[in-house]
Amino acid sequence: EVQLQESGPSLVKPSQTLSLTCSVTGDSITSGYWNWIRKFPGNKLEYMGYISYSGGTYYNPSLKSRISITRDTSKNQNYLQLNSVTTEDTATYYCARGGGYFHWYFDVWGAGTTVTVSS
C-alpha cells in the first residue's frame, strides 16, 4: 500500500521559510510524479508543483519565485520550501502522487499538515 506523510512545523513567522517533508512508503519517488497541493481556509485548493522521477520540477507560476521542491532518493522523501511567507500562505499542505500516464490526477494523498503563518 502506498502511503504519503507530510511533516514539518505547524507555525511559521511572516517573511520566514516554510519547509515541509513528504515521506513516501510503498512506492519509489524515482518513478512517477510527486506533487504538492494546498487548501486554504475557506476551502480553495491550489496546485503548487511537482518533482518528477528524474528530479525535474514544475512550479505554479503564481509561486514561481518563492517555491522549491527537492528530494532525497536515499530516504524516499521530497521536500517543499516556500520562501517569504505571509499570512496568505496559511493553509493545509498535502503531498500527493500523480496518477495516470502523466500525473493527470492525484490518486494517493497524504493526510495533510496545517501550517499557520503568524507572528
Add this chain to the structure above:
Amino acid sequence: DIVLTQSPASLAVSLGQRATISCRASESVDSYGNSFMHWYQQKPGQPPKLLIYRASNLESGIPARFSGSGSRTDFTLTINPVEADDVATYYCQQSNEDPYTFGGGTKLEIK
C-alpha cells in the same frame, strides 16, 4: 489559468435520491480524444479522495453509485443513490493545461 466553476455551491439531497454536481471550465479541457477532468471527494479532516478520472472513469474501489460525464467545458458528477456516507465536499480538477486547477467545491448534505 483555466477557471473551473462548480454549481451549486451546496445541495441537500434525500437519502436514496440522485445528486448532480456541475463543473464548467473557462476553456476546453479536451485533448487527443480525452477529457482531462477529474473528481474528488473530501470529508472533514481527511485528504481529498479520487473518485473519477478523465471525466468518466471510476477509480478502483469507488462504488458504482458515483459516475461522471461530460466533455470540453461541461462536466457532471452524479451520485445515485445518495447514501449517508456521501456527506462531503466534492471538487473537480483539470489537467489539460498548466497550472492544474480545481473548482471551488460543492458541499453535499442530507435533507
